[in-house]
Amino acid sequence: MSYLEGLSNFLRNYVDIDYSLWLTWCLTPLLITFLLPAVIALLLYISAFWLYIYKLHWRRIKITLQIGDRWEAARKSVGALWDAHGWIWHSYEVRNLHYIPETGPALIVYYHGAIPIDIYYFIVKVIFTRDRLVHTVADHFLFKIPGFNILAECMKVIPGTVQSCANILKEDNLLAISPGGVYEAQFGHNYNLMWKRRLGFAKVALEAKVPIIPMFTENLREAFRTVSIGRRFFLKLYAMCKFPFAPIYGGFPVKLTTHLGKPIPYDPDLTPEQLQAKVATAIEDLVNEHQRLPGNILYALLDRVPFLRKKQSQRHED
Structure with missing residues (x-):
């Protein structure tokens, strides 16, 4: 009896092939669902690895490229990676990009998804279409993650105080903030x-006297979601530690479309409370106009089909 025949007899006698196949069929979607978010982490670390190489060889690259900003070429190189990912995996696009000024300051206020992958794609789109960098505010815990600091240095990500954010805008830059943040x-x-x-x-917008551009990304919660089971428990953990403990799953290749609302001009007569309410209403209007509620992953996947996408847009208009 050959080795292969012996192995075949062993599998037939001691292993339930049908059960194994059934178990594999049942567990594979679950494994894929929770492992896909790791792709985003992998892209972040690939970006950090590339930036470390760039920083290490900066002097040689500077002689070659003859540019003033040490990070400019790096941003566009890393941006090409993220732009490709957004186009292939999410068919990503931005509507009303003309609201982003070619010069001068503006504050972009956006809804925060389970993973804010839309802001990564959006920053890249602005770099390539407007040749401008969007400074962003991130939660303090991110700066404690190994590899994040070099990304923050290159892409101008800051923890952000009212005064530091206002100063960035007063220097005629673009700045993006998500008031909801990790919560x-x-x-x-x-x-x-x-x-x-x-x-x-x-307070930042009033201090810097800049317009606010509301931003919302359609199907963002269908791309990545947080586990809703045990919500109270995770709320208590977050209240104690200010750290996101709720597990994230997803990575679904749904259609992502970022919608920009009309800029809200600076009005010195508004109080911070009134301005907050005005911006919140603008973003909620974008959600109600463009987002299917409640969200549905299957329909969000079908949104990638142009014919079905067109019918959905007509339904919204009606």
Whole structure:
């Protein structure tokens, strides 16, 4: 009896092939669902690895490229990676990009998904179409993650105080803030804004005297979601540690479309509370106009089909 025949007899006698196949069929979607978010982490670390190489060889690259900004070529190189990922995996696009000024400051206020992958894609789009960099505000815990600091240095990501954010805008830069932050990412399951009494962004806009551009990305919660089971438990953990403990799953290749609302001009007569309410209403209007509620992953996948996408747009208009 050959080795292969012996192995075949062993599998036939001691292993239930049908059960194994059934178990594999059942568990594969679950494994894929929870492992796909690792792709985003992998892209972040690939970006960090490339930036480390770029920083190490900066002097040689500077002689070759003869540019003033040490990070400019790196941003566009890394941006090409993210732009390709957004186009292939999510057919990503931005509507009303003309609202982003070619010169001068503006504050972009956006809804925060479970993973804010839309802001990564959006920053790249602005770099390539407007030749401008969008500075962003990130939660403090991200700066404790190995490899994040070099990304922050290159892409101008800051923890952000009212004064530092206002100074960035006063220097005629673009700045993006999500008032809901990690709290909204973890617990805003149905596209509801969870800003509480966070007025920092409104104080920044009033201090810098800049317009605010509301931003929302359609199907963002269908790309990545947080586990809703045990919500109270994770809320308690977040309240104690200010760290996102709720597990994230997804990575579904749904259609992502970022919608920009009409800029809200600077009005010195508005209080921070009134400005916050005005911006919240503008973003909620974008959600109601463009987002299918409640969200549905299957329909979000079908949105990638042009014919079905056109019918969906006509339904919204009706």
